[in-house]
Amino acid sequence: MTLLKLALKSCWNRRTSVLLTFFTIAISVMLLLSIERVRMGAKSSFSNTISGTDLIVGARTGDIQLLLSSVFRIGHNNNAVSWQSYQDIKHRKGVAWTIPISLGDSHKGYAVLGTDSSYFDHYRYGKKQALQFQAGRAFHNGKEVVLGSEVADKLGYHLGQNIVISHGMGNTSFHHHDDNPMTIVGILAPTGTPVDKTLHIPLIAVDMIHASASAPRAITRKQVTGNDPHEHDPHDDHHHNHAHGSLDSEPSDLVGNPKQITAFLMGFDSPLYTLQVRRNINQYKGEPLLAIMPTVTLKELWEMLDIVEKLLLLFSIVVVIISLLGMLTTLLATLSQRRRELAILRSVGARPWHIFSLLSFEATIITLLGCVSGTVLFYTGLFVIMPVLQSQFGVNLSMAPLSPYELTLLGGIMLSGTLMGLIPAARAYYYSLADGMSIKI
Incomplete structure (x- = not known):
């Protein structure tokens, strides 16, 4: 719990760079969820247009x-x-x-x-x-x-x-x-x-x-x-x-x-x-x-558009990866500047694995906040765009809670962000062992 509080305070001290990173993750999450919801909404709307006709x-x-x-x-x-x-x-x-x-x-x-x-x-x-x-x-x-x-x-x-x-x-x-x-x-x-x-x-x-x-x-x-x-x-x-x-x-x-x-x-x-x-x-x-047969022809239509769906999904995943790489770059770029901070922590009794956990928590916190904010932005945008999509394109979207698949996507982003946080955490661990009790700038 102490490490978590320390990670939160560390993020606050570097709030400018953290906010920029968190904002890019939030935008990418919103984009990913929006594309998925529109894709499923379009399928559902087309499928619901006619039924009972042979x-x-x-x-x-x-x-x-x-x-x-x-x-x-x-x-x-x-x-x-x-x-x-x-x-x-x-x-x-x-x-x-x-x-x-x-x-x-x-x-x-x-x-x-x-x-x-x-x-x-x-x-x-x-x-x-x-x-x-x-x-x-x-x-x-x-x-x-x-x-x-x-x-x-x-x-x-x-x-x-x-x-x-x-x-x-x-x-x-x-x-x-x-x-x-x-x-x-x-x-x-x-x-x-x-x-x-x-x-x-x-x-x-x-x-x-x-x-x-x-x-x-x-x-x-x-x-x-x-x-x-x-x-x-x-x-x-x-x-x-x-x-x-x-x-x-x-x-x-x-x-x-x-x-x-x-x-x-x-x-x-x-x-x-x-x-x-x-x-x-x-x-x-x-x-x-x-x-x-309407049902068979609709299936053929979606098979024909399958490549477009995959390209949209791939595009949104690439945006997410770029935002996570941005977080990784930010953490690595500031790591050298934080060697004094890490050395001070060592001087008050922190062990190398404490330093490792601290950097890992920071990446997880940034990713988690980005996912939560991205979800909020997603529902806000959904509320605004729903009437337009329904009136102009006949696509009905819902404000329903996140589906299991959408939650899986968020889980994948959280896991990816945590794994990327292990890279700067591992380097901080190495610095902690190399620096020992001395302070190197």
């Missing part, structure tokens, strides 16, 4: 590209799936539900997704959590829109307000549909996924937007409900009923008769049907289609 089907492209564009709203597909193919596939044996999605439009930088009521019934995120409404309800006709929580919060929207959808993705909109305002009827509860940054409209509304963009004209009842108020063709009714099949309960004013969609999600009655239907879709003769 297949995602789109036009033939890369597996990862289809996943990113249809689920994460990153990039886009150049081709689409015909509505006829969608109708054919969703009626196959074993299909429990399907969710059509149509992308390509936006509102003030936020993605607009066309779908039907099955989206609110069957879409799952996290641990198979269903979508909940923070306010309002789902859309009932082609003039209504449901907002993600972030869209409503950032743009200050409320129920009953009219907004205008634009044709085109992101901040680049090619046509604003001022003549077709849509009424906000629902706001979804936060999910921490791209759903929060999405506006949801009926598929029939997508048809209206595209028709208006190509040839602006008055919207008739036929465009909104799929029925002409002045004409009635039994053949059309037969075709319409056949087209909706298992979605007979879906009102026509939500779907209409779209020519194509971007992709669709599928769920099956049994996992046995998943591989069979996936193989059939990938060999579909009607048009070139691709069916992917």
